[in-house]
Amino acid sequence: MAPNDSAESNGEATGTVVGRRKKARYIVPLAVAGVAAATIGLVPALADSGDPELPDITAQKLIEKIAASDEEQLSGTVKISTDLGIPSLGGLAGSFAPDAGGGDASAAPESRLMELASGTHTLRVAADGPDKQRLSILGEGSEYSLVHNGDDVWGYDSESNEVYHAESDGTERQGGKHKAPKGVPATPKALAEEALDAAGDTTSVTVDGTAQVAGRDAYQLLIKPKQSGSTIGSIRVAVDSATGVPLKFTLSPSAGGKAAVDAGFTKVDFEKPAASSFSFTPPKGAKVTEAEDLKDTAGKDGVAGKAPEDLGALEDFKGLNVIGEGWNAVAEIEVPGGSGLPAEGSGDMPAQAQQFLDALGDKVTGDFGSGTVFKTRLVNALMTEDGKVYVGAVTKDALVKAADTAK
Known part of the structure; x- marks a missing residue:
């Protein structure tokens, strides 16, 4: 041994x-x-x-x-x-x-x-x-x-x-x-x-x-x-x-x-x-499907049935800002268009849809504002109401801390 x-x-x-x-x-x-x-x-x-x-x-x-x-x-x-x-x-x-x-x-x-x-x-x-x-x-x-x-x-x-x-x-x-x-x-x-x-x-x-x-x-x-x-x-x-x-x-x-x-x-x-x-x-x-044919199809008709104009918003991503280091590194991403999840009670989302999202995630608040944390056993993501997403192999509390730091 x-x-x-x-x-x-x-x-x-x-x-x-x-x-x-x-x-x-x-x-x-x-x-x-x-x-x-x-x-x-x-x-x-x-x-x-x-x-x-x-x-x-x-x-x-x-x-x-x-x-x-x-x-x-x-x-x-x-x-x-x-x-x-x-x-x-x-x-x-x-x-x-x-x-x-x-x-x-x-x-x-x-x-x-x-x-x-x-x-x-x-x-x-x-x-x-x-x-x-x-x-x-x-x-x-x-x-x-x-x-x-x-x-x-x-x-x-x-x-x-x-x-x-x-x-x-x-x-x-x-x-x-x-x-x-x-x-x-x-x-x-x-x-x-x-x-x-x-x-x-x-x-x-x-x-x-x-x-x-x-x-x-x-x-x-x-x-x-x-x-x-x-x-x-x-x-x-x-x-x-x-x-x-x-x-x-x-x-x-x-x-x-x-x-x-x-x-x-x-x-x-x-x-x-x-x-x-x-x-x-x-x-x-x-x-037989050639990879080049898939690229050509994507260029003409979009990806997986989506038209090119549906994907144009992807160009609005501003890249990744990494907060922290090592195992606690969190990536900050700005959602295209700057819109996040609608605030609870805002009326921007049907009540049933709001209940469904609430069942999937945990509501959190901090200096950054408010948002919802969606969890897996390994990677968690915080989506704020002002259009930002924080992702990392960190706990819910660590995500909130990272969002507060970025704010």
């Missing part, structure tokens, strides 16, 4: 691996959200029983082990359970797909990956360096696969027999190799490094024992906020003792209860996957 060796990220122990990007300290909640979403791709599962005996290691050395890991070839089965306190998106995912000239693009990754934001899912994953990845979401009698091979990205929905295809222009390169196109999951190593890079002096990083994941011995890296007010209680990453590859990712809310995101391998193999894992040919009779 490894000891509770601490490596609080104040620059003494975590060194350049954790603290090398100062700006990242302001986006811990965003990085966590990114890990929670992208970890979907290649990190999930159930730990085996029994804690292995491993040589002692400090948090600093374990972080360095993650950074030094060069395992970019793997395959396996993954399980992810997500409970953010929002309704299941499984039945709604198709409604978010862009319209492609008379039919929804059900194979587009933007819509299908949203399903992983709630519920429990089983995936098959494979990776062979930065140019080749495959992710398959297994359903009841159906499967959705996302395949990246060089300059091509394919999405295939076996239930609808629809195919999505996108091409890279080949201009974006990293270390002489193509970057994985947006929407294709990165490696577990990259995801763990992103979370660690975002940790600043508001974060404590320690080694908290050992575990066995997918039959492999692992150290447990525990990342916790030093600040109060965050909805994130801790992030636990099980790191393979032999390779340094993150095998499991667990994000627990500060309010307690089951994990908001629990993702880990149930089976993993670090041998080179077969080349056939990354080849794809559209099945006979499948409807």
Whole structure:
């Protein structure tokens, strides 16, 4: 059992691996959200029983082990359970797909990956360096696969027999190799490094024992906020003792209860996957939608059935103002047009609609004025009556404090 060796990220122990990007300290909640979403791709599962005996290691050395890991070839089965306190998106995912000239693009990754934001899912994953990845979401009698091979990205929905295809222009390169196109999951190593890079002096990083994941011995890296007010209680990453590859990712809310995101391998193999894992040919009779066609449709007819003039107000967004830092960072957004929720009793909203909103959120007041806080288990948002929105992985009280500070 490894000891509770601490490596609080104040620059003494975590060194350049954790603290090398100062700006990242302001986006811990965003990085966590990114890990929670992208970890979907290649990190999930159930730990085996029994804690292995491993040589002692400090948090600093374990972080360095993650950074030094060069395992970019793997395959396996993954399980992810997500409970953010929002309704299941499984039945709604198709409604978010862009319209492609008379039919929804059900194979587009933007819509299908949203399903992983709630519920429990089983995936098959494979990776062979930065140019080749495959992710398959297994359903009841159906499967959705996302395949990246060089300059091509394919999405295939076996239930609808629809195919999505996108091409890279080949201009974006990293270390002489193509970057994985947006929407294709990165490696577990990259995801763990992103979370660690975002940790600043508001974060404590320690080694908290050992575990066995997918039959492999692992150290447990525990990342916790030093600040109060965050909805994130801790992030636990099980790191393979032999390779340094993150095998499991667990994000627990500060309010307690089951994990908001629990993702880990149930089976993993670090041998080179077969080349056939990354080849794809559209099945006979499948409807193929090109990404460029979706862009053309959006330009002519709007997005998802909306006319361009309906989206013009989006240009009025003035960007993000970040209040606070680290785990308590809150983004301030101005609503287009400057209008927020109607004040209670103003008569601007039907009584039934007002009651519905009141049931969804909590009314709050402060120096900023008044507004409503809409909550999930992880991310909360305060919408004020003067047209501003404050969003962060923070508690209701922290949101009100941030709004008062901005005012």
